[in-house]
Amino acid sequence: MSKIKTFCFSLVAFSCIGLVGYGQGKKSKGDDYFFQYQYGQAVMAYESEMLKGTLTPEQFLNLAEAYFNIDNFQKASETYFELYEKEIPMGNHHFNKMLQSLSMTSSKNRIEAILATKFSNFETEFMENLEFNNQLLNGANSISETEFKIFNLNGNSPQSDFSPSFHSDKLLFSSGRSQDKKFRYVPTGEGYLNIYEGELSSDGQINAAMPFTGIPSSNYHKATPFYSEKLESIFYVLSNTQNGELAFDSNGKNSLAVGMQIKNGPHRMLLKDLSTSFYYPFYDEESEKLYFSANFDYGYGGTDIYYVHTNKGQIMSAPINLGPRINSPGNEIAPYLFDDSFYFSSDVFYGLGGMDIYKSNIEGDTFSIPVNLGQGVNSSKDDFGLIIRDHEEGMLGYFASNRLGGKGNDDLYGFKVDKKPGLKTLIFKGRVVKTNDPGEAVERAEVRLLGLEGNLLSETFTATDGTYRMEIPWTNELKLVTNKDRYSFKEKYFSEEELDALEGNNTDVSISAYDDLVEEKENQKVVKLNEFFFARSRTQLTPEITQELDKVVAFVKEFPQAQLRIETHTDSRGGSSTNFRLTQGRSDAVKDYLIGKGVPAGNILYSIGYGEDKILNNCTNGVYCLEFLHKQNQRTLIVVLNDNLMFD
Structure with a gap:
């Protein structure tokens, strides 16, 4: 797949700039080759021009990317890093490729050092994604939730076969296999992409793949289909054309649009911009959102995933970026929703290599950290475009990969599982x-x-x-x-x-909240309790008293560092010594109850009866007072002695 790594997956390499070369602003032979995806020739031309000292910083970036796209990661990492050290501006997309090439050459320490200096340049969500996936892929407890066997589809060709999509009991997919030798896509040497359809057999294989006839015919690209059963419509990407011929923007670029073909109905162009390519449409029948990838200039990296609101497929809003929880400095493509999980593919540098498949949980309007699906589904090569659905007592899924052992550039692979794939x-x-x-x-x-x-x-x-x-x-x-x-x-x-x-x-x-449970009384912090009273001349606890003391038990359980003093007071009626004994007995009864309910004895530093020493009003000995005034002096306080130290 090296010849089409411009965006690290088949379709993008087929799509941009097309047959007219570099178009406006041609500067060198290296540029000619580079913008026609002939990266080997671009490297030789750029290296020759470099000896003459004529390369611009932009061409040095092109050279680094050309090295990357022919899998010469050592040269790519050296060139990118030289530009980085010279502080030559490079966008997030190139920054990701630099880190990818460094990871391919075992330069982990250098990657960590670069990220440390660039930490503030990245979104918080991206750094969280990075840390989590590094822990997940490198941790000793990283285990898969599923055990499954992956099988190569018999219907694969020597050319690129990718982008599977369910179509009732059939499988749609994209392929570069040639049907008409007059129309061939020069950068890849394959035919223009077309959509094929194969019958699904019980073992998950496809039989007799043939060109899909449910969309308008064209001599140019038709790819990445998605079938909506609810709308009975096919969403797919196609080359921008005018009067049956390729249409180019002012810079000589031919890009891809998104079309919608309604069964036995009209064909609609949904997303079209001669300077922007759209990839991998996915229509969510529940929300009516149309998801897709695009290479807008204002994204987070190369291609990002967006969505638009629709009314039965008709566009009703501007594109909305899914944000840095999903999109990275790399390329994100192939959105797919299944059972509250959001699947997509990314070539962000911290993956297993090339493009990997990730899964994010959907929680309302937000996404969880995307999790790399791990070894098996993902490999050191490019793995992308996963789809999955319920099948018999488990699940059936497909994806594309250019891993070793396939039949062509990209092959379709199937799998059967009991649970959704992914690391646990x-x-x-x-x-x-x-x-x-x-x-x-x-x-x-x-x-x-x-x-x-x-x-x-x-x-x-x-x-x-x-x-x-x-x-x-x-x-x-x-x-x-x-x-x-x-x-x-x-x-x-x-x-x-x-x-x-x-x-x-x-x-x-x-x-x-500590401050909800305490209050200021008599110039000290006490546990907040409702008033309670002992029976006249009694020390026994009543149910009303124990109900309040249970609040003290709960308080100590919440704040086990609290140091308490139990202090009981009474009114001036009765003898002074009798009142001391009475209040001491009441304090001791409170202490015994609290300890019996689980309050450690070490939390209760003092248990004191003050008798009538601390009268709060004028109801002293010999003074006539109403009963309610005497009751103001009958009280038990649970004082928090270390209040000023508890939260230091």
């Missing part, structure tokens, strides 16, 4: 709420996943609605830790069995 991961998601008010969310709470040795696996902060989400490579056991300043600290251990049962379920966490 763990998803923790849910809400953090207040313990005493589960309806109130806790925002900016820190949520961490820790290994049993305390090593950090992942961390995040809750959103304004208290929600959080983390995804990590599979591990057999871990701890979930949640905390926030002046809130309680929560830690929960999960065993392998509990993690297995977690799939798809929320893990909500409740934490307590």
Whole structure:
């Protein structure tokens, strides 16, 4: 596939600039060859021009890319890195190719050093994707959720066969096999792309592949079909033409458009721009969104994935980029949705090599971190265009690859599986709420996943609605830790069995706000309790009293570092010594109850009866007072002695 690595997959190499060469602005023989995809000849021409000292920085970039496209990764990495050291501007697409070529030459340390200096240049989501996939692919616990056997399709040809699509009990696909020798695509030496159809057999193979006749005929490219059963329509890409001939923009570029053919109905051109190529349309019947790849200048890298809103396929909005969670400095193509999973292909440098297939979970309007599907589906070569559907008691899927052992440039491969393919991961998601008010969310709470040795696996902060989400490579056991300043600290251990049962379920966490549970009384911080009273001259706890003391039990459970003093007071009626004994007995009864309910004795530093020493009003000895005024002096306080130290 080296001759068509301009965008790292078959279709793009067939599409751009076409038969007229470089068009306007021709500068050198090297440019002529480069823009006609003749990369071997471009290298020789550029090297000759380099000896004469006539290469511009743009041509040096072309030379680096030409080396890359003929698989001379050593030369590509050296040329790209020389340009990088000289601070020659290069876009994200070239930056990705530089890192790809460095990865092909085992220059991992150099890649890490470059990324460290360029960290601020990348979106946060991209760096998270990078770190996660590096952990996933290199970790000891990286295991596949599925076991499956991949088989090469009998219907493959010596030419490029790719972009499979289900069409009822048939399989549509794109192919460069020639039907008319008069019309051949010069850069590849193959025929113009056409769409073929083969009957699916019970073993997943295809029989008697023939040109698909359900779209208008053309002498030029027709490729990457997608069939919508609901609309009874085929979406596909085709060469821009005018009066039956290729149409070019002012720079001599012929690009690809997206068309829609309704069964027994009209043909529509949906996306067309002579300077922009569109690839791999996918129509989501539920949302009516039309997804596709395009090489707009304002993307994140080479080709990005976009969508437009439609009304039964008719375009109703401008293209919307899926953003940096999906799109990278490389090329992203071949979107496909199945069972709340978003599949696509990317040649981002941290993959297994070339183009790899990734899966992202769809959660409302957002996507999870895309996960490399790992060895098997992916290889060190280009793997792209995965489709999958339910089949018998499992699933049937197809994709394209130029891996070793195939019949042609790109071959179609099938697979049967019991579960969706992919490396096994763990998803923790849910809400953090207040313990005493589960309806109130806790925002900016820190949520961490820790290994049993305390090593950090992942961390995040809750959103304004208290929600959080983390995804990590599979591990057999871990701890979930949640905390926030002046809130309680929560830690929960999960065993392998509990993690297995977690799939798809929320893990909500409740934490307590310290300031909700304490208040200021008598110039000291005390646990917030409703008023309660002992019976006259009694030390026994009533149900009303224990109901309030249970709040102290819960408080200590939430804040086990709290150091308490139990202090009980009474009014001035009765003898002074009797009142001391009475309040001491009441404090001791409270202490015994709390310890009996699980409060560690070490948390209760003092248990004191103050008798009538601390009267709050004028109801002292010999003063007549109403009952409610005397009751103001009958109180038990649970004082937090280390209040000023608990959150230092």
